[in-house]
Amino acid sequence: xxxxxxxxxxxxxxxxxxxxxLGGGTDTFGISGGAPEGSVTLTDAENTPLxxxxxxxxxxxxxxxxxxxxxxxxxxxxxxDTVAHEIRREVGPEADVLxxxxxxxxxxxxLTALETLVAxxxxxxxxxxxxxxxxTPGDLGAPGLTRVGAVVRDxxxxxTSVPVLCVVVPWAxxxxxxxxxxxxxxxxxxxxxxxxxxxxxxxxxxxRLGSLWSDEVAALYPPPVARDVVDATRGARRQGTVVFFTGxxxxxxxxxxxxxxxxxxxxxxxxxxxxxxxxxxxLSKGLGFDKASRELxxxxxxxxxxxxxxxxxxxxxxxxxxxxxxxxxxxxxxxAAGRFVLVHxxxxxxxxxxxDRKGLYAKARAGEIPDFTGIxxxxxxxxDADLVIDTSVTSVEDAVARVRxxxxxx
Ligand SMILES: Nc1ncnc2c1ncn2[C@@H]1O[C@H](COP(=O)(O)OS(=O)(=O)O)[C@@H](OP(=O)(O)O)[C@H]1O
Ligand SMILES: Nc1ncnc2c1ncn2[C@@H]1O[C@H](COP(=O)(O)OP(=O)(O)O)[C@@H](O)[C@H]1O
Numbered sequence: 001x002x003x004x005x006x007x008x009x010x011x012x013x014x015x016x017x018x019x020x021x022l023g024g025g026t027d028t029f030g031i032s033g034g035a036p037e038g039s040v041t042l043t044d045a046e047n048t049p050l051x052x053x054x055x056x057x058x059x060x061x062x063x064x065x066x067x068x069x070x071x072x073x074x075x076x077x078x079x080x081d082t083v084a085h086e087i088r089r090e091v092g093p094e095a096d097v098l099x100x101x102x103x104x105x106x107x108x109x110x111l112t113a114l115e116t117l118v119a120x121x122x123x124x125x126x127x128x129x130x131x132x133x134x135x136t137p138g139d140l141g142a143p144g145l146t147r148v149g150a151v152v153r154d155x156x157x158x159x160t161s162v163p164v165l166c167v168v169v170p171w172a173x174x175x176x177x178x179x180x181x182x183x184x185x186x187x188x189x190x191x192x193x194x195x196x197x198x199x200x201x202x203x204x205x206x207x208r209l210g211s212l213w214s215d216e217v218a219a220l221y222p223p224p225v226a227r228d229v230v231d232a233t234r235g236a237r238r239q240g241t242v243v244f245f246t247g248x249x250x251x252x253x254x255x256x257x258x259x260x261x262x263x264x265x266x267x268x269x270x271x272x273x274x275x276x277x278x279x280x281x282x283l284s285k286g287l288g289f290d291k292a293s294r295e296l297x298x299x300x301x302x303x304x305x306x307x308x309x310x311x312x313x314x315x316x317x318x319x320x321x322x323x324x325x326x327x328x329x330x331x332x333x334x335x336a337a338g339r340f341v342l343v344h345x346x347x348x349x350x351x352x353x354x355x356d357r358k359g360l361y362a363k364a365r366a367g368e369i370p371d372f373t374g375i376x377x378x379x380x381x382x383x384d385a386d387l388v389i390d391t392s393v394t395s396v397e398d399a400v401a402r403v404r405x406x407x408x409x410x
Contacts, residue, residue: 039053041061068263241341244302245319249372
């Protein structure tokens with residue numbers, strides 16, 4: 001293999017497609033703008049190299065980062081090849097396997113329809129599409145849909161004695177994926193979409209549901225009051241919060257911040273993640289790592305985070321933010337808008353360096369990256385942190401739980 005000379009940062013949809021492709025779920029894989037000549041290193045938004053694309057073929061180099069939520073449960077999110085192998089080992093190569101696609105919340109009558117749908121099949125695979133794209137308002141999103149998938153799986157298990165599995169499938173929109181093809185690659189012979197088996201009367205009642213509730217409120221209150229009632233009932237006017245993670249590169253800021261943001265989002269809090277690397281690709285594009293550039297970068301993050309908090313949302317930020325002065329400025333901006341929670345991710349330098357997911361410490365030690373935090377640029381340890389978390393001795397789940405306890409304290 002040639003030394004990769006180009007890097008491409010994958011969009012959320014491209015990440016989904018790559019994960020599906022590497023797991024054997026589809027032959028399709030491409031990147032926006034088409035692949036240039038030679039090899040291309042494909043990275044996530046955090047610049048972690050995940051695969052190399054060469055001659056139209058993608059080869060994995062690192063496992064994908066996982067986040068929190070039921071759709072990240074490794075028992076459910078499994079490669080198509082593994083699922084196909086397992087199901088065939090269980091029922092044999094000739095048996096008839098049905099895939100049931102669950103891409104909308106299942107109603108009672110769909111669960112009832114399952115009985116007929118799964119009859120005469122030797123095994124059932126419940127396929128749940130999960131997208132990294134933010135859900136549109138009113139959508140359950142991947143966590144909610146995964147819970148629906150589990151309900152469908154249990155309903156099948158209650159109605160038949162055949163093996164049934166639930167599988168979360170990374171799903172890229174607009175990539176031209178077809179369930180017929182993806183289901184076959186998961187070991188199925190036939191595929192049905194459960195929502196297609198909804199009764200027409202149920203669909204009509206569902207269509208009316210959306211307007212019904214706000215129509216009722218509008219009928220009961222005069223217009224400006226009705227709007228406040230709707231907002232208050234939906235919890236839209238909560239105090240906003242900035243959760244600010246600071247720590248060395250590789251300390252675990254992004255991992256914990258992402259897991260926290262996913263959990264809060266899943267519970268209906270409007271959560272905005274401002275991750276260090278992603279910010280540098282957009283908001284702070286072109287800035288370097290000298291002290292002045294870092295301070296500017298951190299202040300920009302603080303400014304955006306405080307806007308989010310001002311409007312009642314939760315901003316979760318995760319830059320290194322090595323200087324006390326920059327962090328103090330963020331505190332000032334955030335406290336003017338809502339609440340500020342400072343989390344120092346204190347994982348020791350040796351551990352961060354040993355992780356070296358992006359290979360940056362090795363380069364910094366070799367003198368190839370100047371001003372590298374912890375090696376050739378300082379990290380001023382915070383004295384005003386609300387929480388100190390060392391991820392070499394605290395799991396991601398425990399770290400998230402500790403932040404949540406802090407957030408629940410008013
Ligand atoms: N010189 C140097 N020092 C530190 N980090 C470097 C450097 N050059 C590039 N990188 C990569 O940039 C990420 C840190 O960017 P931040 O915006 O979080 O830094 S800062 O807050 O402005 O100090 C950091 O990402 P994380 O590993 O997610 O922290 C590195 O991947
Ligand atoms: N308990 C833990 N909490 C967070 N990350 C952990 C933990 N244990 C191992 N890791 C790994 O450490 C690395 C941390 O990287 P990342 O979250 O990108 O750090 P940062 O954003 O601080 O640079 C990831 O590869 C992650 O899987």
